[in-house]
Amino acid sequence: xxxxxxxxxxxxxxxxxxxxxxxxxxxxxxxxxxxxxxxxxxxxxxxxxxxxxxxxxxxxxxxxxxxxxxxxxxxxxxxxxxxxxxxxxxxxxxxxxxxxxxxxxxxxxxxxxxxxxxxxxxxxxxxxxxxxxxxxxxxxxxxxxxxxxxxxxxxxxxxxxxxxxxxxxxxxxxxxxxxxxxxxxxxxxxxxxxxxxxxxxxxxxxxxxxxxxxxxxxxxxxxxxxxxxxxxxxxxxxxxxxxxxxxxxxxxxxxxxxxxxxxxxxxxxxxxxxxxxxxxxxxxxxxxxxxxxxxxxxxxxxxxxxxxxxxxxxxxxxxxxxxxxxxxxxxxxxxxxxxxxxxxxxxxxxxxxxxxxxxxxxxxxxxxxxxxxxxxxxxxxxxxxxxxxxxxxxxxxxxxxxxxxxxxxxxxxxxxxxxxxxxxxxxxxxxxxxxxxxxxxxxxxxxxxxxxxxxxxxxxxxxxxxxxxxxxxxxxxxxxxxxxxxxxxxxxxxxxxxxxxxxxxxxxxxxxx
Numbered sequence: 001x002x003x004x005x006x007x008x009x010x011x012x013x014x015x016x017x018x019x020x021x022x023x024x025x026x027x028x029x030x031x032x033x034x035x036x037x038x039x040x041x042x043x044x045x046x047x048x049x050x051x052x053x054x055x056x057x058x059x060x061x062x063x064x065x066x067x068x069x070x071x072x073x074x075x076x077x078x079x080x081x082x083x084x085x086x087x088x089x090x091x092x093x094x095x096x097x098x099x100x101x102x103x104x105x106x107x108x109x110x111x112x113x114x115x116x117x118x119x120x121x122x123x124x125x126x127x128x129x130x131x132x133x134x135x136x137x138x139x140x141x142x143x144x145x146x147x148x149x150x151x152x153x154x155x156x157x158x159x160x161x162x163x164x165x166x167x168x169x170x171x172x173x174x175x176x177x178x179x180x181x182x183x184x185x186x187x188x189x190x191x192x193x194x195x196x197x198x199x200x201x202x203x204x205x206x207x208x209x210x211x212x213x214x215x216x217x218x219x220x221x222x223x224x225x226x227x228x229x230x231x232x233x234x235x236x237x238x239x240x241x242x243x244x245x246x247x248x249x250x251x252x253x254x255x256x257x258x259x260x261x262x263x264x265x266x267x268x269x270x271x272x273x274x275x276x277x278x279x280x281x282x283x284x285x286x287x288x289x290x291x292x293x294x295x296x297x298x299x300x301x302x303x304x305x306x307x308x309x310x311x312x313x314x315x316x317x318x319x320x321x322x323x324x325x326x327x328x329x330x331x332x333x334x335x336x337x338x339x340x341x342x343x344x345x346x347x348x349x350x351x352x353x354x355x356x357x358x359x360x361x362x363x364x365x366x367x368x369x370x371x372x373x374x375x376x377x378x379x380x381x382x383x384x385x386x387x388x389x390x391x392x393x394x395x396x397x398x399x400x401x402x403x404x405x406x407x408x409x410x411x412x413x414x415x416x417x418x419x420x421x422x423x424x425x426x427x428x429x430x431x432x433x434x435x436x437x438x439x440x441x442x443x444x445x446x447x448x449x450x451x452x453x454x455x456x457x458x459x460x461x462x463x464x465x466x467x468x469x470x471x472x473x474x475x476x477x478x479x480x481x482x483x484x485x486x487x488x489x490x491x492x493x494x495x496x497x498x499x500x501x502x503x504x505x506x507x508x509x510x511x512x513x
Contacts, residue, residue: 003085003104003107003333004082004085006107006333006334006337007082007110007111007333008082009337010337010340010341010344011077011078013341013344013345014344014347014351015070015351016070016073016351016397017074017077017344018343018344018347018350018385018393019115019117019393020116020117020387020391020392020394020395021117021119021413022073022077022120022396023396023397023398023399023403024118024396024399024411024412025056025060025118025120025413026060026073026076026399026403027402027412028057028412028414028421029057029060029061029063029064029069029072029073029076030064030069030403031044031402031412031421032046032057032060032061032420033060033061033064033065037406039363039364039406040402042364042424043408043423043424043427044414044422044423044424044427045421045422045424046420047416047419047420047421047422048420049216050216051161051217051417051418051420052160052161052162052164052167052213052418053121053162053163053418053419054161054162054420055124055161055163056076056079056080056120056162057419057420058161059076059079060072060073060076063075063076069403079120079124080115080119080120080123080124081111081115081123082110083124083126083128084106084123084126084127084130085106085107085110085127087126087128087134087311088103088106088127088130088310089103089104089106090130090131090134091131091134091173091311091312092134092311092312093134094133094135094137094138095134095137095270095311101322101326102314102315103310103311104329105310106307106310106311107329107333108241108252108256108332108333109240109241109256109306109307109310110333111243111336111337111340112239112240112242112306113238113239113303113387114239114240114299114300114303116242116243116387116393117296117387117391118396119296121162121163122163122166122300124162125159125162125165125166125167126163126165126166126303126304126307128155128158128162128166128170129159129169129170129173130173130307130311132151132152132155132156133170133173133174133177135151135155136151136152136173136174136177137174137270139151148201148205149201149204149205151205152170152174152202152206153204153205153206153207153208155170155205156208156209157209157212159209160209160212160213161212164218165300167209169304171202171206172276172279173276175202175272176271176272176273176276176279177271177272178198178201178202178272179272179275180272181198181271181272182194182198217416217417218417218418228288228289229288229289229298233284233298235389235390236298236299236302236390237284237302238253239302239303239390240253240302240303240305240306240307241253241256242387243336243340244343244383244384244385244386244387244388244393245339245388246388248335248339251332252332252336255328255329255332256309259328260309263315263317266315266316267313267314268313268316269312269314270312273308273313276305276308276312277308277309280304280305280308281302281305283301284298284301284302285298287301295434296391343382343383343384344384346382347384349492350384350385350493351397353491353492353493354398354400354470354472354492354493355400355404356488356490356493357490357493357494358400358401358404358470358493358495361401361405361407361468361495362405363406364406364407365405365407365408365467365468366407366408366409366465366467366468367398367401367407367408367409367466367467367469368409368462368468368470369398369401369410369437369472370440370443370469370471371392371395371438371440371471372439372473372474372475394472394473396411397472398411398437398470398472399411399412401470408427410430410431410432410435410458411431411433411436412433413434415433419433429458430458430465430466431458432456432457432458435455435456436455438455438456438459440471440474440479441475441479442459443469444481444482448460463500464500467497468495468496469484469495469498470494470495471493471494471496472492472493473492474491481496483498483499484496484499485497485499
């Protein structure tokens with residue numbers, strides 16, 4: 001309980017934490033929780049169906065019916081933070097048959113790159129997969145095979161509803177565990193029969209999730225793969241330890257690695273753990289950054305592997321060693337949580353400026369979101385605005401336009417293969433649900449490259465199709481864009497009115513409407 005209190009301590013400090021995808025997800029929960037809103041219902045409609053990303057939507061929408069939007073949103077975000085930790089504790093207790101302090105040390109990686117990127121469904125599914133795999137182990141020891149299959153099937157369905165990677169992780173955990181048991185019996189008679197029975201049990205447990213996958217639109221989703229970020233892999237290896245401070249990130253990684261090296265002769269592990277970690281690391285190295293509709297895929301594998309070091313290992317420590325490990329990791333957890341809290345307090349200034357910029361926007365206004373160049377944002381100051389060397393964390397802050405002003409902005413996560421919401425005409429032609437804010441200098445162009453149109457298909461005729469431009473984190477030096485009149489000019493947030501002067505542009509907007 002103390003660990004959970006320390007971990008969630010930063011959440012009361014700011015109502016919109018600087019977590020990349022979080023404001024966008026919160027905007028979708030808000031729309032789904034208010035399907036009859038007179039303004040939003042003209043833009044969006046619920047589209048509930050079988051999807052592998054529904055978990056947080058179901059929880060978030062339910063919470064927003066009984067709480068304010070920013071309270072309910074932070075509860076959901078906090079759940080994604082602690083779910084893997086709870087899963088690690090459950091799995092470790094099931095695998096080793098007793099409680100231990102070591103899995104509590106996983107709190108040192110609770111604030112990690114995946115969390116700050118806002119992959120909330122993935123983190124929830126990770127915790128569920130750990131818990132389900134722990135139940136599988138316990139029931140197997142009790143020789144309750146039918147119950148084991150039933151639990152596995154139910155867990156696979158629930159995990160699938162949260163995230164498809166959770167099902168894959170659950171399959172990996174139980175598959176490697178059972179494979180290790182078969183390997184230990186490799187010289188015994190009846191190995192083939194035992195292997196066939198194990199395969200049948202696992203297949204039966206996973207079959208409902210496979211059926212759901214066959215029925216869901218993700219099965220038919222296609223998108224180009226890549227890129228393979230080979231040169232960035234060493235830094236991406238630190239994703240489980242990543243904060244907005246590179247020094248703290250490296251310190252955490254070195255502390256864990258040094259601890260495991262010093263205690264290597266005193267470690268016990270769950271059967272199949274080396275195989276599971278090896279598989280995850282092979283995938284981390286081999287997969288590209290993006291596959292199908294998913295992004296930053298490789299980061300997820302290394303994060304799963306790191307959580308396994310706490311869930312599947314058991315250091316046999318002397319009393320003195322246990323005290324030292326507890327002090328070191330306890331202090332590091334407090335330091336990391338305190339650092340996150342400090343950066344979140346600093347984030348209040350950015351939030352206040354964005355809210356001041358959008359304060360006068362009327363409901364239904366169409367607002368184009370813009371930003372500085374990505375490579376300038378990755379290493380900017382203050383640190384809470386970016387994950388160093390990885391990604392900016394404020395790309396979706398413009399979602400406050402929808403949440404607080406009921407205005408339209410074109411980047412709501414509403415992919416038909418991933419989210420239970422759809423855009424209505426004419427807004428469906430003005431959106432890109434897997435995009436980022438357009439680069440500010442692109443707005444000065446008269447024609448657009450294939451690269452620009454692939455990143456923002458709504459760029460053609462943007463002057464006639466949108467009313468305002470919200471620029472967050474302006475570039476320096478900042479190019480002046482003709483036809484934009486400043487309405488609010490801050491250091492971090494700026495708002496411009498689009499001057500519709502050309503008759504041809506006005507005619508195009510009339511056709512679209």
